[in-house]
Amino acid sequence: QKEVEQNSGPLSVPEGAIASLNCTYSDRGSQSFFWYRQYSGKSPELIMFIYSNGDKEDGRFTAQLNKASQYVSLLIRDSQPSDSATYLCAVSFVYGNKLVFGAGTILRVKS
């Protein structure tokens, strides 16, 4: 059973819109939550991490965590064509230990 679930997409949004990416996880003991962006043919790069319930904002990106619902999301405001990529949700049960990744959601921002 997959431990981290994401909708594979593609999610298509117009330029300037808000893109909402969602992720659910199965392990209630999960401690740390990460969003990575991966361009085609490239390696994943970290966008944001969140440890506590609530929202965390960084520029155009907001991560939201709800541990009771075992749900984490990433909002991208003012989406740009350069945001088009696969977004990977990753979860860690133990701080500093291995990350379990979802399969990723493909985002396409159309100009």
Next chain:
Amino acid sequence: GAGVSQSPRYKVAKRGQDVALRCDPISGHVSLFWYQQALGQGPEFLTYFQNEAQLDKSGLPSDRFFAERPEGSVSTLKIQRTQQEDSAVYLCASCPNTGELFFGEGSRLTVL
């Protein structure tokens, strides 16, 4: 170097050949991870080192896969008697024990 360095970037092997993939992590990073990423999938955990100790190898798919990090820095992932299903991108990541993984560019293995 400033980032995680992996070599070779591309490797084509005939079925049955042995391959070795190298990872040079960010200097000072204690933890090192190997992941396997198939096309269209997220990275799948293979193994994890803290310094030279291999603390978790639960993701290695078979006994043909072997990883080492003898001096706590550079790591090598070895695949013996390669099979077509081993074709994937092998990603190495290092971590300064803050939980954030910093990935190398990966080694793309194609087994014919």
